Amino acid sequence: MPKPTFFRLAEPKRKRLIKAAYDEFSRASFQDASISNIIKDAGIPRGSFYQYFEDKSDIFFYLLDRTRTQTEDLYKQVMQAHDGDLFGMAADFFDKAVEKLLKGPHREFYANVFLYMDFHNAAHFSSMPKKTAPAQPHKKVFLDYTLDHLDRSKLKVKSDEDVAMLFRQVMWVFMQSIGYYYSRRKNGENVTTTALKARMAKMLDWLQYGVAIAEEEVHD
């Protein structure tokens, strides 16, 4: 989390910093992005940066958290609209989130987020910041909300732990699809959002009904 000083900053200065950070993290991956570039762009001295943020990680996840919070609200709405039906919700949520990520103003930022996100950081998306380990302020909203509102009656999956596993499976379908999109784009091929959604739908279908041909359907 940014330090209190950051939030006390005059609006224009704060915005300039955020803009510069988005630009830098859009230009390069987290690893390759440099604080030096951010402060040069924003026109603030080096020492000031450290007055506002702990380090590069801090400002990066601050940007990511801004998205997450918004996306959490979308998630809750969609989950509610589908009465806790996991697969109906997922299809719907993915559709909406895809548009936002792939076509929104920060798409280049997300390209780097998804291309270079590792297991360790992936937790951030469905979970909470690692740094604030003691007395975590905000919990794993996506997962917690799912545990509370998922309709388990039509699923084999009953225990909270199993739901958590399934939830991660579903989220993986989403993440790896987004990753697939950006990965292809990087190689020059452009995947349409339609094709991407179809891809996600197919994987969700497999997860819902299985890839095995049901007994009575087998034809030799």
Next chain:
Amino acid sequence: MPKPTFFRLAEPKRKRLIKAAYDEFSRASFQDASISNIIKDAGIPRGSFYQYFEDKSDIFFYLLDRTRTQTEDLYKQVMQAHDGDLFGMAADFFDKAVEKLLKGPHREFYANVFLYMDFHNAAHFSSMPKKTAPAQPHKKVFLDYTLDHLDRSKLKVKSDEDVAMLFRQVMWVFMQSIGYYYSRRKNGENVTTTALKARMAKMLDWLQYGVAIAEEEVHD
């Protein structure tokens, strides 16, 4: 790939370098590992390192590729033993691979590999190095072998593209489980390999038969 000079090196020197690299990449993540430490450990001058390797990436993936090659053989054997049955093979392969990764001599190295592997690099495991883009020498062995030897008769999945997608889903179950193991371990909790295998089996079962309760099984 290491430069030819590296392979012409006297055995002891080469081994010393490899050992030093394993040690450094076991100590720290790819990002945090430093060439300086490797050469200090191996006792070779800086200039020499660059005579052997392109950069940090180059030596890291060289280590990873040594594993991959061995694992490829295991994969082929297991696939053959199961007559192309995806899920039978997967359960078996995972069992064996888990032992190797989690209990083998390079387990700390793999901890960092799995904890900090991103989408962009994940391809390396089931695919080939990015750097040698023109005229790729070795193809996506895991995937190619699967496409050729998978028994599709009991699966809904028929086209090569769909098989590739399914393959990635199955591999994800494996990868995220390994990631889960190391992630927990990092937090002090130790997951037994038995529990880990059960976890993987459950996820594979979902993928095979679906998480939805079949029509005739529904009880209100």
Next chain:
DNA sequence: GCGTATAATGACAAGTTGTCACATGACATA
């Protein structure tokens, strides 16, 4: 006008990477 807390600042130490001009070997040939 003064005192105090908060914020701004940039030079700095300590580290990193990749390069390059040069030294040193090794080996074939005259």
Next chain:
DNA sequence: TATGTCATGTGACAACTTGTCATTATACGC
């Protein structure tokens, strides 16, 4: 044995990082 040639070895160096800290500036209450 002397010489030429080619592959290797070498470490000082430039060009970057990052995070710190002593110092200066600013604002705000009294």
